[in-house]
Amino acid sequence: MLDIKWIRDNPDVLDEALKKRGAEPLSQTLIELDDMRRAVIQKLQDMQSRRNAASKEIGAAMGQKNTELAERLKAEVSEIKDTMPAAEQEEREAVAALEDALSRVPNIPYDDVPVGRDESDNVVKHVVGQKPVWNHPAKEHFEIGEALGYMDFERAAKLSGSRFTVLTGPLARLERALGQFMLDTHTMEHGYTEVSSPLMVRDQAMYGTGQLPKFVEDLFKTTDGRWLIPTAEVTLTNLVSAETLEQDKLPLRFTALTPSFRSEAGSAGRDTRGMLRQHQFWKCELVSITDAESSVAEHERMTECAETILKRLGLHFRTVTLCTGDMGFGARKTYDIEVWLPGQDTYREISSCSVCGDFQARRMNARYRGKDEKALKFVHTLNGSGTAVGRCLIAVMENYLNEDGSITIPDVLLPYMGGLKKIEPAT
Structure with missing residues (x-):
C-alpha cells in the first residue's frame, strides 16, 4: 500500500x-x-x-x-x-x-524497470546453458508421463475435476525429490530458515501481502471464512506482521515447501492439457525481510539462489526483467526465470522473484528500529519461487527424456531417489 x-x-x-x-x-x-x-x-x-x-x-x-x-x-x-x-x-x-x-493501487516500479505493455516487452537479463540436441523427437510432459504409466489425468478429474493430476510410483517420488532438493539447498547453503506454516489463513494475512481485496477471484475460500494460500509467500511474509524488528537482526530469510491453491480464474482455455497450470501444486517459496538499504541487493541474491536449483539440475533457462505492464501488483521490480521446455519448444516461467519495497510492510504494519534512530521504518519484503516443483518436474521430464521413453534422473537428485537412476515404463 x-x-x-x-x-x-x-x-x-x-x-x-x-x-x-x-x-x-x-x-x-x-x-x-x-x-x-x-x-x-x-x-x-x-x-x-x-x-x-x-x-x-x-x-x-x-x-x-x-x-x-x-x-x-x-x-x-x-x-x-x-x-x-x-x-x-x-x-x-x-x-x-x-x-x-x-x-487497490499497485506498487511504484523502480526507475530501471523497462517500460512496456506485456510479456513481449520483457528484457532478457541473461541466458544459462544451451537447448538440448537429440536424435529423437521431443515430447510434452503429459505424453511422457502417460506413456510411462505414472501420470493420470482421468483419475484426477474423477476425484477433483479439471486442472488436477495424479502421480504415482517413481514419478511421484521424483516430484518429492525435487522439493526436498530445493529445500535442502536453500536451508543448508543459502541461509534460509525452513518454516512449516498453515495452509489456511485469515483475511488480514491475505490483505497483508496484497491478495485481498483486488484478487479475490483467484483464491479458494473455506466454509468457515479462511483462505487457502495461493503461495507460502502469504504465511512467510506475515510472520513479521505487526512486529517491530531490530535492524541488526535483518535480513530474515524464510523458506517453505507447501502446496499452493489457485482458482486460475483468468486462465480459461490456457494450458488445459497437462500439469502446467493447476489448481493445486507444490512450490518451494523464498521470502526475505530486509531494511530499506539492503532490499535491492537482496533481490539479486534471491534470484541467484533460485537459479542455482536449475543450474544444478542441468536445465537450460533464461532470466528476464519484467516490464512495467507485466509486473505483479505488489512488486517494484521482478525477475522471471524461464526454463526451456523442449516439448513445447519454448521457455516457461518456473520462478518469479520480486522486491516489494515497503508496500506489503505498510499493509502489515511491519517495522524496524535502526541502531541509533528513534523513528521506526517499514521493513522491505521480497519473495520468490525457489522453484515451482511441478514445473520443475515437467522440465526434468522433457529435458531428460531418452529415445526409449524413459527419463534419466539428474545426478543431483540421485540421493533422494533410493538408488533409482532411470524411470522406465510401468510393467
Missing part, C-alpha cells in the same frame, strides 16, 4: 508510474477521498471540542446562578452527543473508503 501523504506530495509521480503500468491516473481521486476523510475528522474534532467547552461553560453558568444559560448549554451538549454517533460513523466510512481505494 502506498502512503497517502506521499501521494499528496507526489501526485504526478504516481500518475506517471500508473501510466507505465497501463493503468489510469488515480492521484486526484485519492486526494479527494483523503480530503473527505480530513473534513469528516475535523468536523468530529470540532464537535468534541465544542462539547468539552460547553460542559465547562455549564459549570461556570451554574456557579453564577445563570440557570437559563446553563440549560441552553445543556441542550447544546445533548444535541452534540445525539449527533456524534452519526459523525463517528461518517468518519469510519470515509477512512474505509480511502483505505479500500489505496489497497
